[in-house]
Amino acid sequence: MKFKKKILGIGAGYVGAPTMAMIAYKCPDYKVTVVDINHERIAAWNSDHLPIYEPGLEEIITKTRGRNLFFSSDVEGQIRENDIIFVCVNTPTKTFGAGAGMAADLQYWEKTARQILDNAESSKIVVEKSTLPIKTALAMERILSSGKGKIKFDVLSSPEFMAEGTAVCDLEYPDRVLVGSRETKSGLAARAELVKIFSRWVPPEKIITSNVWSAELSKLVSNAFLAQRVSSINSISALCEKTDADISEVAYAVGMDTRIGAKFLKAGVGFGGSCFKKDILNLVYLCGYYGLPEVASYWESVVRMNEYQQNRFVATILNAMFNTLAGKKICILGFAFKADTGDTRESPAINITRKLLAEHAEVVISDPKALANARIDLADDGGKISFVENPYQAAAGCHALAVLTDWELYRKLDYRKIFNSMVKPAFLFDGRNIIDHHKCFEIGFNVFPIGKPALSRL
Ligand code: NAD
Ligand code: UGA
Numbered sequence: 001m002k003f004k005k006k007i008l009g010i011g012a013g014y015v016g017a018p019t020m021a022m023i024a025y026k027c028p029d030y031k032v033t034v035v036d037i038n039h040e041r042i043a044a045w046n047s048d049h050l051p052i053y054e055p056g057l058e059e060i061i062t063k064t065r066g067r068n069l070f071f072s073s074d075v076e077g078q079i080r081e082n083d084i085i086f087v088c089v090n091t092p093t094k095t096f097g098a099g100a101g102m103a104a105d106l107q108y109w110e111k112t113a114r115q116i117l118d119n120a121e122s123s124k125i126v127v128e129k130s131t132l133p134i135k136t137a138l139a140m141e142r143i144l145s146s147g148k149g150k151i152k153f154d155v156l157s158s159p160e161f162m163a164e165g166t167a168v169c170d171l172e173y174p175d176r177v178l179v180g181s182r183e184t185k186s187g188l189a190a191r192a193e194l195v196k197i198f199s200r201w202v203p204p205e206k207i208i209t210s211n212v213w214s215a216e217l218s219k220l221v222s223n224a225f226l227a228q229r230v231s232s233i234n235s236i237s238a239l240c241e242k243t244d245a246d247i248s249e250v251a252y253a254v255g256m257d258t259r260i261g262a263k264f265l266k267a268g269v270g271f272g273g274s275c276f277k278k279d280i281l282n283l284v285y286l287c288g289y290y291g292l293p294e295v296a297s298y299w300e301s302v303v304r305m306n307e308y309q310q311n312r313f314v315a316t317i318l319n320a321m322f323n324t325l326a327g328k329k330i331c332i333l334g335f336a337f338k339a340d341t342g343d344t345r346e347s348p349a350i351n352i353t354r355k356l357l358a359e360h361a362e363v364v365i366s367d368p369k370a371l372a373n374a375r376i377d378l379a380d381d382g383g384k385i386s387f388v389e390n391p392y393q394a395a396a397g398c399h400a401l402a403v404l405t406d407w408e409l410y411r412k413l414d415y416r417k418i419f420n421s422m423v424k425p426a427f428l429f430d431g432r433n434i435i436d437h438h439k440c441f442e443i444g445f446n447v448f449p450i451g452k453p454a455l456s457r458l
Contacts, residue, residue: 333394
């Protein structure tokens with residue numbers, strides 16, 4: 001079949017694969033290829049066992065793979081073949097050298113830029129999909145224009161706003177799609193080309209355009225604002241616990257104000273995921289770099305509050321359980337950083353588990369999708385850890401339950417059955433406020449929610 005356009009995604013991760021799959025799904029007349037240097041990942045995308053769990057993704061991949069969606073390890077060959085290239089590689093926090101622990105590590109991104117330069121035989125539109133520090137497009141342009149040939153590259157910024165667990169819906173019905181470009185003749189033409197692709201399924205009023213720097217910065221700022229709401233409500237949950245106010249009632253009352261809005265006001269054990277912390281730290285680093293220490297410290301406090309919330313949760317467990325966890329068995333219900341994903345990157349569960357192990361507790365970890373990643377995360381941690389998928393088996397013989405992920409299935413468990421199998425007094429620490437606390441208290445648990453009065457007989 002002759003395809004109208006050929007589009008490449010570099011990086012077959014949580015963003016690259018679903019994003020490119022959605023383009024293939026919505027544009028059957030375009031050939032979409034996704035490449036990655038990780039051969040195992042590509043083999044998994046080509047198999048019946050996709051490398052990530054994302055509701056609805058398998059259906060889309062099944063419909064498109066082999067039709068107009070292809071996964072390949074031939075990065076260089078595909079750069080030659082395709083006219084529009086989406087760069088979706090990882091941009092983690094730097095762990096070494098200047099800016100370690102703050103700045104974005106751009107080595108994967110830069111390698112891609114050089115690969116594009118070395119292999120392109122015709123002009124290309126290069127789209128930044130990865131989340132990048134402001135002004136990265138300038139560096140990209142400089143690398144791409146350092147070649148000897150006459151090939152022309154236009155660099156666009158079209159950051160991705162999807163969230164894991166809802167990626168397919170977010171990609172199909174986005175709140176907005178952002179396309180930033182240079183405001184030159186060729187930049188605007190490249191912008192129009194990309195807008196044309198999204199217009200296949202996104203209503204025109206939801207496709208917004210801007211200059212390239214605004215697009216890059218808007219992504220960091222969106223994540224910073226979302227994370228800041230979570231830290232704000234978590235900070236108030238601490239005050240609720242001191243004052244008998246109920247965080248759910250407060251969040252509801254506050255969120256009813258349409259100027260504030262109800263979303264992202266759920267108190268819990270803190271935000272996780274690969275991006276919030278990384279992107280805020282990146283913003284903090286940029287503010288420092290541009291000589292704005294007050295702005296940097298304002299945003300840094302969002303991350304500090306998140307760490308405080310996790311530490312506070314462990315302190316609550318320790319205090320409630322008579323200040324010693326040594327030899328006690330604690331069942332962690334949920335290891336993923338949020339429901340409906342197997343992703344555990346920066347999951348609060350990692351930090352909380354380590355702190356429980358440091359208290360010499362025995363930890364039993366249960367999760368419907370994230371146990372494989374949990375095993376990898378905790379591979380180097382000493383102490384007694386076991387992994388049990390079935391929550392009833394995981395909880396049996398434990399002194400306490402700690403709910404760390406908002407999986408729907410945890411709302412529906414038979415807590416009487418679980419209580420009967422546990423050591424008494426049995427404790428329930430609901431780090432997501434998803435369990436029926438009064439019912440569990442009646443069953444016999446000593447219940448410790450987030451930001452609400454404890455229900456305890458002790
Ligand atoms: P990921 O680690 O899951 O995937 C990145 C992939 O890029 C990996 O498979 C890696 O092997 C591949 N890669 C690295 N260098 C490469 C190269 N030179 N050539 C080919 N492949 C290469 O990361 P992710 O979660 O998909 O995130 C990617 C980017 O998107 C990040 O900048 C992130 O901040 C941003 N983002 C992520 C999400 C999310 O929900 N995960 C949402 C929006 C934006
Ligand atoms: C987030 C953003 O929501 C996406 O828009 C963005 O594209 C993405 O980061 C990214 O750049 O990677 P994601 O991290 O997948 O998406 O998931 P969220 O739904 O934002 O949740 C992040 C964390 O905050 C989770 O640990 C979640 O449990 C926590 N959270 C969220 C709360 O504790 N309370 C809330 O009210 C909302």
